[in-house]
Amino acid sequence: MTQRRSRGDGSLHWDEERKRWIATASLGYDGDGKRIRKKASGRTKTEAKDKLKRIIREHEERSLVRPSETCTVEEAVTNWLEFGLPGKDPATVENYAILCRTHVIPALGKRRLTDLSVDDVDRWLAAKAKRLSTRSLQSIHSCLNRAVQRAVVRDKVRRNVVALCAVPTGRPGRPSKALTFAQAEAILEAIESDRMHAYVVVSLLTGARTEELRALTWDHVDLDGQPDTQPPIPPHIAVWRSVREGGDTKTRKSRRTLALPARAVLALRLHRLAQNAERQAASERWREHGLVFTTAVGTPLDAANVRRAFRRALGRVDGIDPAEWTPRELRHSFVSLLSDREVPIEVISQLVGHSSTATTEKVYRMQIRPVIQTGATTIDRIFEG
Template identity: 70%
Template sequence: MATRLPGKRIVKKASGKTKTAAKDKLKEIVRDYEDGLAIAPGDYTVERAVNDWLTYGLNGRDPRTVESYAILCRKHVIPALGKRKLRDLSAEDVDRWLADKAKTLSTRTLQIIRSCLNRALKRAMARDKVKRNVVELCSVPAGKAGRPSKALTFAQADAVLKAATGTRLYAYVVVSLLTGARTEELRALTWDHVDLEGDPKTVPPVPPHVAVWRSVRADGDTKTRKSRRTLALPRRCVEVLRQHRNDQRREQDGSSAAEGLAFASSTGTELDASNVRRAFRIVIRDAEGLNPAEWTPRELRHSFVSLLSDNGIPLEEISRLVGHSSTAVTEAVYRKQIRPVLQTGAVAMDHIFEGGAEP
């Protein structure tokens, strides 16, 4: 069945199993046309919408983020929904897809793949490929429980420090464990943000400290505004960093490392997450009683929180030291490491690790 619209000859067609169904479909097409809505081509699929978004909708994003989204879309979105015509995709289709994925994926991964599909449909909707975004009608179910983060006990932390001694990762492990800095913050740390002398003559005296103002994120900034913080360094950190800087200068043929990365490869290039994870597994392998498959570098930060809490540091102070926007964030992320409380960071770590002596 077809109809001719006034003015320029434009013919719209519709079909159905019955004459009534064809009429109803044609009325809907004409109404969409009069409302200024273009009709999506019949062969425009979810796969095309997702690929268009991956190709054109992520300009300016970090290449690693784009690659991560592409992998998730091509593994989880396109195989399940890709052949579906976009205009035929229903909320029920999306609900079933998410429920199926919830059997094997974590809640966080479900949130990401739903977000990818949602943004792909939003882009298609803005280009008149589809009339509405059904993904916005669907919520994310609870996914498969992931591996819970853990914290090292004092004895385990001591074993890790002993195992790390003499390795390229030793200074990194010491600073991470004794300051609670994020691994992404330490990988971006430069020597011009490290003061190993302080200024004892000022009032009040300025202790040796590290300015955690950068990270390896796409914009180079820390995770949040409150993550920008300046932390006093425990004595053990100061001693280890001095030795580390001297070793680094010798490794770089005596050239000044003042403007360079505090933690870098032997050629002075930035460490990536996989480099650190690999080196950390080797350290854990040599630490007595620990399984390298069960520990990651980020758990040094969890251990920092746990050790401070065990030694009576208030939650409010721990929250400031780890750069959280509020104590609620600290409780939500580190609730298993928080214990009842009373005192503060560098001083407490000096007390825990007795004056920076070798373990």
């Protein structure tokens, strides 16, 4: 193989194996600092050289496009939020918008994109690391990075300096907690007359996610089962939907059918009677969606509805500070209760709908303990009577 230089930028060499001349053009660096190379080939040296010239000419023509001297970080972020997130769940978009309005725009929004430097971004992240968790730092870095990368594609700036910055370690986040058996029993007894009682019972005793319970419909609930079949089919809920975009569960393995402990069956029977009474009381104001858990007029619950109602219910319990607990920690408590009774992590992982035991261990590390038996049967034994 022989190497020959052409006149101007780039090089030509003969590829003995392919029996062709190979033209290689070096065109600088991209927004992430990686060298840009383009290649072409020809059967003759002249043909390859012409292709090399064409590559260099097209690159130079694109380089004549000057980046915007006036586009600011705020404009780039706003454009990304408005046009760069098609198909995303509205709640996700709103979360990104809150992060940008709270952390990105106040600190960097007025700076022109062409003036934004790696040092600027490093200093910004270092200042935020004093107050935010590592996960929050990763989120705000991602928002800014994606907004600036979109600006690069739209010729607003030549390179993305945000991509060159590492995310520092932030403050430790608040660790999730799990209820002890005594606390769980106290809560279930104290809120029996609260309209959140059935929700708390099902969440705590099945480990279903809050977004799965908010989407649960009565046609996916069987409170009778089929005791005469072989093998008998127990009362159960089909966790097949969630309030996520498209209505699907978080992962493929999240789609599961869970046997209901006796206490959950009783709570849901009473809840259905109470819901029928609310339907009659609301009359024409009732909006039927077939949902198990709703507002007082039948409309779907959102995350804030559940959070407020959950904390209001916990206010009935002596020795429990409602502000210290969130609905998702009922799921953590389910894992902890089963793990305390030596249920294998493989079984717990299936019950909570994780794609692997590694996910269960990573997310619920503080609640996982050794190993041995399973689900609704164990819960019945834990809450015997």
